[in-house]
Amino acid sequence: MYLVNRTIIVASNNEHKIREIQEILNSFTIKKASDVAEKFEVEEDGETFCENAYLKAKALSIYTNDIVLADDSGLEVFSLNNEPGIYSSRYSKEQTDEANLEKLLKNLKGIKDRRARFSCCMVAVFADNVIQKEGYVYGKIIDEPIGKNGFGYDPVFVPEGYDITFAQMDAETKNSISHRKNALEKIKEALEVML
Numbered sequence: 592m593y594l595v596n597r598t599i600i601v602a603s604n605n606e607h608k609i610r611e612i613q614e615i616l617n618s619f620t621i622k623k624a625s626d627v628a629e630k631f632e633v634e635e636d637g638e639t640f641c642e643n644a645y646l647k648a649k650a651l652s653i654y655t656n657d658i659v660l661a662d663d664s665g666l667e668v669f670s671l672n673n674e675p676g677i678y679s680s681r682y683s684k685e686q687t688d689e690a691n692l693e694k695l696l697k698n699l700k701g702i703k704d705r706r707a708r709f710s711c712c713m714v715a716v717f718a719d720n721v722i723q724k725e726g727y728v729y730g731k732i733i734d735e736p737i738g739k740n741g742f743g744y745d746p747v748f749v750p751e752g753y754d755i756t757f758a759q760m761d762a763e764t765k766n767s768i769s770h771r772k773n774a775l776e777k778i779k780e781a782l783e784v785m786l
């Protein structure tokens with residue numbers, strides 16, 4: 592099958608993610624869920640990033656014939672049994688970036704092993720095809736948030752090989768090494784074969 596349409600609908604309500612996907616997949620036209628569906632909400636009851644990404648992509652695909660792309664991602668802290676993991680956006684009672692961060696730092700108080708990784712599973716769905724790719728970036732969690740860019744846990748995550756947090760980096764630098772970038776590069780490669 593040859594796809595001539597290079598439009599991708601992103602099955603996400605997270606504006607930060609959508610912007611990063613747009614910046615990384617800059618040879619595609621990126622649209623958001625609200626462009627094709629009035630209200631888009633999915634119960635993320637999968638047990639892995641990929642299960643949840645598939646649930647989101649499949650749910651939006653009934654509204655469009657374009658390629659649908661979903662991202663499920665999160666932070667895994669090794670000394671916390673890989674928490675918050677798939678619960679990253681819902682870690683605290685308040686479920687805000689600030690409260691999630693605060694809970695993470697509290698749970699890490701006094702713990703020396705600060706190693707962590709961001710994980711991302713991207714699922715693209717179109718016609719009868721499903722493409723699933725994962726990406727990671729390894730690093731460590733610092734004691735106090737630093738930086739204003741990005742979102743989520745960016746202010747406490749210092750990637751390997753750097754001495755600043757994701758939130759201190761410009762978007763271009765984060766997007767050149769992130770978990771999202773790594774997963775998207777693989778998705779892009781798979782899609783380009785079919786376009």
Ligand code: ITT
Nearest residue numbers: 603604605662663664665666679680742743744745
């Ligand atoms: P959608 O499901 O609508 O896409 P969401 O924010 O709920 O949006 P997820 O369920 O995939 O998405 O949760 C992702 C959470 O993981 C996000 O809210 C952050 O807390 C964290 N996260 C993922 N990628 C991140 C990044 O690049 N920088 C910082 N935090 C990130």
